[in-house]
Amino acid sequence: MTEMPSPDAIKVWARLMRVSRQLMERAEDALKEGSLPPLAWYDVLHELAEAGEGGLRPFQLIERTLFAQYNISRLLARLEADGLVEKLPVADDGRGQIIRVTAKGRETRRRMWAVYGRSIAELVGAKLSPDELGMVSALLGRLRHPPATD
């Protein structure tokens, strides 16, 4: 059966899509202004930095970042070409590889964060109170699949 959305649901959808696009664009612009790589690079470098020396398999990056498989494959190729990550063979699976962030990759991530973090502070942190931040993230968590538990 075709249950159509309420006007309130439509409004949430519209704002979600526009606000996220607008904020993402602003953050990207700030990075460009600093001659830094795009946000997608940050996401990957961030996950790899958190993973530490053990690194991550490409498919783990796909799970964590939601990028498409071919997208990760090519993004990693670019990151490797720039010396930000290294690809290591993995002992017990001849198909796979381990991706590890290099020192240069960590440094790039750090410089990106100086700009990116400032964008987040300005675009989100400065607009809502701590209580409101908690509410938004709880409600957005409910829209996620699977729903967030915190």
Next chain:
Amino acid sequence: MTEMPSPDAIKVWARLMRVSRQLMERAEDALKEGSLPPLAWYDVLHELAEAGEGGLRPFQLIERTLFAQYNISRLLARLEADGLVEKLPVADDGRGQIIRVTAKGRETRRRMWAVYGRSIAELVGAKLSPDELGMVSALLGRLRHPPATD
């Protein structure tokens, strides 16, 4: 001054970006499954349908949809090639044109909405109560630039 973001602000940012990407992707998938055009087409057809017989200038579409100028230019070319919109010369400005949705364009929009609206109902309407929907849209409105007034 510009400080670094609080953990709560970071969490809101992260969820905003991930949830919006995830939901957008699902809505796109639903359209593809129905052999329908992508969401971007809907946005433009929707604005044009609301504008009525008077149509809209491309620069007005840019303001309303947040697409880049070159993006609108090419999107309109594709829509015209598919017979969904028509381009009319504008009397008092030789540089410009008026874009008007055709009957076929209206019909396509209608068919897209049957699928798109259902996605919104499932992905948003079904996940939050009416009160919660109101809260999210109010809070997201504060993140917009300029902030929403309602």
Next chain:
DNA sequence: TCGATATCGATGCATTTGCATCTATGTAGA
């Protein structure tokens, strides 16, 4: 053990996006 099937990651090709710039028309100031 072998054959079928699934998973990991890469890639050829078409489409789309991003950037810079172009053409054409409009506007404003000397």
Next chain:
DNA sequence: TCTACATAGATGCAAATGCATCGATATCGA
């Protein structure tokens, strides 16, 4: 009016994305 500048929209070219598929290895069931 004539010149400089601004605005509307298109486009060439490079980069990124999406789609389908491939090659290689792993796994599972008979």
